[in-house]
Structure formats: structure tokens, C-alpha cells
Amino acid sequence: MAEATPRQGSLLPRPPRAAPLKRMHVDDAGSFPDGSKAAAFLCARCGTRSDWQRIATVSEGKRGIPCPVCNKPLQSAVAWAEGGHRGA
Ligand SMILES: [Zn+2]
Secondary structure, eight states: OOOOOHHHHHHHHOOOOOOOEEEEEEEEEEEEESSSSEEEEEOOOTBBOOOOESSHHHHHHHHHHEEETTTTTHHHHHHHTTTTTTOO
């Protein structure tokens, strides 16, 4: 019988994982006058609250959005925060 080949995972180092995204969760939900779904998000870590914003589905709201403060090193979050979406 042939000798067992080592599994690929044991030969190659695993690439480093990205830091988990810190998300804000729904603080209040409702709808805009035009009937589209809307939600305001709150970060449980830093207390940042987003403005009301349109969400396509309830699932999207439950998933949450990345917190612009807790994810500061992420370029996309920095751009988002600089867009004037800081909490009051
Ligand atoms: Zn936060």
C-alpha cells in the first residue's frame, strides 16, 4: 500500500484571516413616506447611531451595517465616516 500523502493544509501556511467586521444593529425600524423600508442602526460597542437609511430587505437590516468608528482601519469604513455619518 502507498504511503499516505500529507493533507494539503498541513504543508501550506494558512493566510491570515481578516479581522471580523464590527457591525451596528437595528435600533429603530420603520418606513419612509414612499413606503421603502428604513432603519436606524446603533453600535453596541461605541454607541454610534446612524441616520435613518433605506434598507432593501428585513434580512439586510438584521445583518447590520459595519460600524464606521469600530472599523476605523478599514478604508471603506473611513470613507463612510468621512461622509458625515457620525452619530449625534
Ligand atoms: Zn462602534
